[in-house]
Amino acid sequence: xxxxxxxxxxxxxxxxxxxxxxxxxxxxxxxxxxxxxxxxxxxxxxxxxxxxxxxxxxxxxxxxxxxxxxxxxxxxxxxxxxxxxxxxxxxxxxxxxxxxxxxxxxxxxxxxxx
Numbered sequence: 451x452x453x454x455x456x457x458x459x460x461x462x463x464x465x466x467x468x469x470x471x472x473x474x475x476x477x478x479x480x481x482x483x484x485x486x487x488x489x490x491x492x493x494x495x496x497x498x499x500x501x502x503x504x505x506x507x508x509x510x511x512x513x514x515x516x517x518x519x520x521x522x523x524x525x526x527x528x529x530x531x532x533x534x535x536x537x538x539x540x541x542x543x544x545x546x547x548x549x550x551x552x553x554x555x556x557x558x559x560x561x562x563x564x
Contacts, residue, residue, distance in 0.1 A: 458564065459522035459536065469533055470519045473548055476559065477537065481510035491555040510561070514540025530557060536564065 464470060472489060479486060485503050487495045516537055522545075523534035533548045542564075549558035 459534070461520040461522055461536070462524065464521040466524075469531075469548070469550065470521065470535070472554075472556075473533075473535060473537075473546060474516055474519060476556070477510060477516055477546070477561075480506050481515075483507040489556050491551050491553070491557045494555075494557055506561070510539075513542065513544065532558075537561075 476486070476489060480503065483503060485498050487498060490498065516539060518538045520536045520538075521533060522536050523532075525532050529552055531550045533550075535546045535548065537544050537546050545562050545564050547558060547560040547562070548556065551557050
């Protein structure tokens with residue numbers, strides 16, 4: 451049997467551990483069905499409607515608790531900081547894209563399959 455190279459993104463040094471803490475907290479709260487809107491940029495808060503929170507909560511709950519976070523990409527562009535994390539849940543890994551503005555407020559949060 452032939453095996454291809456490991457195509458997963460490799461972890462990089464995390465020079466901003468507070469971002470990982472923010473992400474872990476947001477994911478844990480979302481799994482519990484709640485959102486701290488204060489961590490989001492004002493223009494993003496209206497996007498967090500109860501239906502969206504409920505859908506993401508159910509999805510995150512199905513993965514189990516967060517076991518670990520690994521930063522795999524970090525870049526700055528257009529006044530925003532963009533991060534890509536591999537998040538290990540009890541039931542497997544997911545990729546999470548997170549963007550922050552200059553005020554350290556979340557402008558984007560996307561959870562997707564690895």
